[in-house]
Amino acid sequence: MRIGISSGSFARWDEERYRMLRAAGFDCVDLGFSDTEAAPYTLPAAEREAYLRRERALADDAGIGISQMHGPWRWPARDETPQDRAERMEKMTASLADAALLGCPYWVVHPIMPFGTEDIGTGNERATWEMNLAFMTDLLRRARGYGVTICLENMPMTAFSLGAPAQILRFVREMDDEHFKICLDTGHAAVFPGVTPGQALRELGGEVRVLHVHDNDGKHDQHRAPYYGVTDWADFSSALREVRFGGVLSLEVKVPRMPLPEAEAVYRALAAIARGIAGE
Secondary structure (H helix, E strand, O other), X not given: OEEEEEHHHOHHHHHHHHHHHHHHXXXXXXXXXXXXOOOOOOOOHHHHHHHHHHHHHHHHHHOOEEEEEEOOOOOOOOOOXXXXXXXXXXXXXXXHHHHHHHOOOEEEEOOOOOOOOOOOOOOOHHHHHHHHHHHHHHHHHHHHHHOOEEEEEOOOXXXXXXXXXXXXXXHHHHHOOOOEEEEEEHHHHHOOOOOOHXXXXXXXXXXXXXXXXXXXXXXOOOOEOOOOOOOOHHHHHHHHHHOOOOOEEEEOOOOOOOOHHHHHHHHHHXXXXXXXXXXX
């Protein structure tokens, strides 16, 4: 099993960032292109393509694979109006084209939240489902030409009707398409009472294509490193073997800003932790 890490915390190594990851022991990167107020979204078309080709070249030269990419996301969510959703669709379609240019096979997206993050008990649950179904069906149609698989991610909002792993599984099964699968986020799963990441992985099984691996206190989405929270990582490691997960075990953890030599040591430790969970 290969191991990876999200890209958000190591940009300060500039053009050496992927070489640093490789030296630390990582195989892959999860590109976090979720902020549509930053590059590549803010660049003119020609500059955008050059930016992405440069990113791919840096990763290729370092021997790092681009295993997944996060599509547009904004917080607080703004999906209430048709205009909001049309703007999201435009940005997501462009992002899918970016993923194809990068040679990235998996593209992660959150559900849309037309009634906010707390719709359970409001009577809007069915509308949330139907609006997501229409939105994701259109998005999937647009994705087909790019050869990219969309992965819907479970969310850490316990009062949101399309947040829990079980609901994501039901939704993906209704979509019923080989190019629409699941991103299991372990930290997001861990905040739901009675749900563990290992149990969630067993339940989702072969529908999982990518992982976001991190830990927390069981109540809040904190992006701690594994073993710094409540997750039973031995059980999660067992679940990986049981479902025969063959993808990338990709960490999505916060690394504090610190002097570079110390930070490089942290990345080496994180790679060792990931390999341990992967059973290597």
